[in-house]
Amino acid sequence: MTASKRxxxxxxxxxxxxxxxxxxxxxxxxxxxxDAKRTLVMDAVKALNYRPNVSAxxxxxxxxxxxxxxxxxSDTSYVSKFLLRGLKSCRLxxxxxxxxxxxxxxxxxxxxxxxxxxxxKVDGIILLPxxxxxxxxxxxxxxxxISFVRxxxxxxxxxxxxxxxxxxxxxxxxTELLIKQGHTKIGHIIGNxxxxxxxLRYQGYLDALRSNKISVPPEYIEQGLFTVDSGxxxxxxxxxxxxxxxxxxxxxxEMAAGALSAAHMNRLSVPNDLSIVGFDxxxxxxxxxPNLTTVRQPIKQMADLAVEIIASGKFSDLSTxxxxxxxxxxxFEIIERDSTKKPQET
Amino acid sequence: MTASKRxxxxxxxxxxxxxxxxxxxxxxxxxxxxDAKRTLVMDAVKALNYRPNVSAxxxxxxxxxxxxxxxxxSDTSYVSKFLLRGLKSCRLxxxxxxxxxxxxxxxxxxxxxxxxxxxxKVDGIILLPxxxxxxxxxxxxxxxxISFVRxxxxxxxxxxxxxxxxxxxxxxxxTELLIKQGHTKIGHIIGNxxxxxxxLRYQGYLDALRSNKISVPPEYIEQGLFTVDSGxxxxxxxxxxxxxxxxxxxxxxEMAAGALSAAHMNRLSVPNDLSIVGFDxxxxxxxxxPNLTTVRQPIKQMADLAVEIIASGKFSDLSTxxxxxxxxxxxFEIIERDSTKKPQET
DNA sequence: CTGAAAGCGCTTACAG
DNA sequence: CTGAAAGCGCTTACAG
Numbered sequence: 001m002t003a004s005k006r007x008x009x010x011x012x013x014x015x016x017x018x019x020x021x022x023x024x025x026x027x028x029x030x031x032x033x034x035d036a037k038r039t040l041v042m043d044a045v046k047a048l049n050y051r052p053n054v055s056a057x058x059x060x061x062x063x064x065x066x067x068x069x070x071x072x073x074s075d076t077s078y079v080s081k082f083l084l085r086g087l088k089s090c091r092l093x094x095x096x097x098x099x100x101x102x103x104x105x106x107x108x109x110x111x112x113x114x115x116x117x118x119x120x121k122v123d124g125i126i127l128l129p130x131x132x133x134x135x136x137x138x139x140x141x142x143x144x145x146i147s148f149v150r151x152x153x154x155x156x157x158x159x160x161x162x163x164x165x166x167x168x169x170x171x172x173x174x175t176e177l178l179i180k181q182g183h184t185k186i187g188h189i190i191g192n193x194x195x196x197x198x199x200l201r202y203q204g205y206l207d208a209l210r211s212n213k214i215s216v217p218p219e220y221i222e223q224g225l226f227t228v229d230s231g232x233x234x235x236x237x238x239x240x241x242x243x244x245x246x247x248x249x250x251x252x253x254e255m256a257a258g259a260l261s262a263a264h265m266n267r268l269s270v271p272n273d274l275s276i277v278g279f280d281x282x283x284x285x286x287x288x289x290p291n292l293t294t295v296r297q298p299i300k301q302m303a304d305l306a307v308e309i310i311a312s313g314k315f316s317d318l319s320t321x322x323x324x325x326x327x328x329x330x331x332f333e334i335i336e337r338d339s340t341k342k343p344q345e346t
Numbered sequence: 347m348t349a350s351k352r353x354x355x356x357x358x359x360x361x362x363x364x365x366x367x368x369x370x371x372x373x374x375x376x377x378x379x380x381d382a383k384r385t386l387v388m389d390a391v392k393a394l395n396y397r398p399n400v401s402a403x404x405x406x407x408x409x410x411x412x413x414x415x416x417x418x419x420s421d422t423s424y425v426s427k428f429l430l431r432g433l434k435s436c437r438l439x440x441x442x443x444x445x446x447x448x449x450x451x452x453x454x455x456x457x458x459x460x461x462x463x464x465x466x467k468v469d470g471i472i473l474l475p476x477x478x479x480x481x482x483x484x485x486x487x488x489x490x491x492i493s494f495v496r497x498x499x500x501x502x503x504x505x506x507x508x509x510x511x512x513x514x515x516x517x518x519x520x521t522e523l524l525i526k527q528g529h530t531k532i533g534h535i536i537g538n539x540x541x542x543x544x545x546l547r548y549q550g551y552l553d554a555l556r557s558n559k560i561s562v563p564p565e566y567i568e569q570g571l572f573t574v575d576s577g578x579x580x581x582x583x584x585x586x587x588x589x590x591x592x593x594x595x596x597x598x599x600e601m602a603a604g605a606l607s608a609a610h611m612n613r614l615s616v617p618n619d620l621s622i623v624g625f626d627x628x629x630x631x632x633x634x635x636p637n638l639t640t641v642r643q644p645i646k647q648m649a650d651l652a653v654e655i656i657a658s659g660k661f662s663d664l665s666t667x668x669x670x671x672x673x674x675x676x677x678f679e680i681i682e683r684d685s686t687k688k689p690q691e692t
Numbered sequence: 693c694t695g696a697a698a699g700c701g702c703t704t705a706c707a708g
Numbered sequence: 709c710t711g712a713a714a715g716c717g718c719t720t721a722c723a724g
Contacts (some may be wrong), residue, residue, distance in 0.1 A: 019711045025709095053702065055700085101430075354717060379694085
């Protein structure tokens with residue numbers, strides 16, 4: 001634990017017996033350096049535990065090492081989890097995250113994003129849903145030639161690199177989990193129609209039923225809005241049916257929480273009388289009781305990857321045919337907790 | 347919208363007819379500058395919309411313009427709200443927030459904080475509860491002479507500037523709100539004993555009862571742990587009493603959510619059969635149904651103030667008697683929603 | 693109270 | 709493939 005000064009690029013250069021320029025080149029991974037020198041430099045970097053001074057780097061280069069993060073509602077655990085991880089990821093790569101909430105008013109938000117770009121000169125921007133589907137915003141970014149990566153976009157998939165998980169598949173598997181437990185009467189609360197994932201999750205549910213030769217009355221399916229209240233309302237309707245389902249799959253955890261309340265109001269015990277599953281594995285999934293069986297979104301990996309893509313600067317030549325490598329579909333995980341159980345004999 | 351380059355300190359100096367040093371001094375507010383020149387400089391700054399380049403500043407000075415934020419559990423809305431606001435506040439003041447989660451393992455966390463200090467050379471650190479009560483950590487910071495401000499600390503109030511709200515008073519008023527609605531049989535679920543606010547809130551509840559000449563059987567009061575589950579358990583006990591209360595005051599929203607579940611299990615309608623109030627006004631307060639009557643903590647102001655205190659660097663001379671000005675007790679707000687109502691006639 | 697000089701630690705051209 | 713020079717936009721001494 002020698003409290004010696006932090007090593008500078010010159011120290012590394014001296015130790016490796018090269019110029020500081022060579023060190024710089026090795027670290028930025030840009031120009032070609034002979035393998036011999038590269039090894040020497042890397043060894044010195046390790047020996048001195050060298051980490052470049054971000055401020056000096058930023059001052060000297062025209063890169064800003066700032067990464068923007070645009071989100072809509074900060075109050076969801078999706079956003080705060082993404083943010084927390086993004087912050088960490090940025091620190092590790094020597095960048096800074098500049099997070100900004102986007103207004104519902106499209107015009108105001110356009111202006112604030114423009115200011116963000118001008119003031120901080122971000123290297124790129126990460127767009128969370130539903131911001132990533134704002135056509136006007138996307139156009140503006142394209143026009144200004146700002147790099148951006150979108151998280152779980154709904155459309156225009158060729159516009160930019162994007163990161164998502166397979167909502168359809170997750171939904172399919174979650175539904176099959178209920179089926180395997182013995183449920184055949186399974187209801188569904190559809191998510192907000194303004195987000196594409198709602199369709200995907202709905203479709204996965206339908207296809208899982210069909211592939212298991214299960215048919216379900218149309219009244220088992222209700223439209224929700226991703227809010228607790230909408231889940232409550234939808235579940236109320238479903239549970240008032242004469243031949244009510246033994247399980248309800250809500251397209252996110254908030255609505256599942258609402259469904260839970262509806263069950264309680266109807267004097268139904270979860271999971272004994274009714275199984276409920278959610279989607280996201282946010283804070284709320286373990287805040288309600290019983291804890292929700294749900295799908296864990298790979299938010300950490302999403303954040304890491306988003307930062308990495310922007311940090312690498314690779315996608316500046318997106319124009320060509322290599323768009324494909326910017327489609328990143330990550331793995332999810334099904335989390336089984338206490339809100340599900342095989343249906344009681346009737 | 348002239349897309350001209352950003353103004354530099356030289357531009358300001360030229361326009362004001364002074365040296366860049368004078369501009370620097372005016373902006374850093376440090377040395378004495380004649381009023382005449384100060385005005386000239388300020389005018390030029392405004393005219394050119396000058397904003398100092400943080401990287402250059404950081405590189406040249408020995409200040410880092412980094413502010414650390416240490417928290418324990420990122421999954422609470424308290425932390426994510428504070429973080430979001432802190433991020434914004436830092437951006438506005440030209441600082442960067444470096445947020446880090448602290449491990450439960452005190453040794454590991456000490457090491458990681460030390461690394462944070464060495465690598466980023468933070469100007470100061472903001473400590474959220476319960477991290478702000480970690481004696482070993484506080485000692486270490488003192489020893490290394492790192493400035494820090496604590497949010498809602500439990501003890502050692504003279505150790506550093508701190509920011510909090512009047513938990514006692516809020517609790518008192520919240521209890522009185524129930525009393526004014528006609529409740530006299532009011533239960534309480536105490537918060538986690540490892541946090542000082544639990545005591546304050548408990549005390550406020552007790553004193554409100556006493557000042558209204560209401561006495562309550564000891565069984566109306568249960569110990570909780572700030573978790574949903576603990577609230578559920580505590581409420582179950584309270585509600586199983588032969589002469590159960592008509593209202594329950596849980597010391598935070600999570601436990602209030604648990605109490606809500608307990609009410610549902612007991613076939614009790616909230617607020618018709620039972621009123622429930624929480625504390626914090628976090629995400630969960632409006633995620634459960636009915637939405638919780640609760641106390642809103644002034645988190646935004648807390649974050650702003652914390653950043654301001656560290657940014658100002660004022661408290662380096664804390665040693666002397668002016669400790670008093672670093673005690674910041676902010677205002678709260680009582681939010682009345684749908685979980686409370688006057689008790690039914692019996 | 694004010695300014696000229698030097699330097700913070702990097703990277704961008706510019707040479708070779 | 710490699711390096712010497714200049715400069716990014718500020719601030720810290722050092723003078724006066």
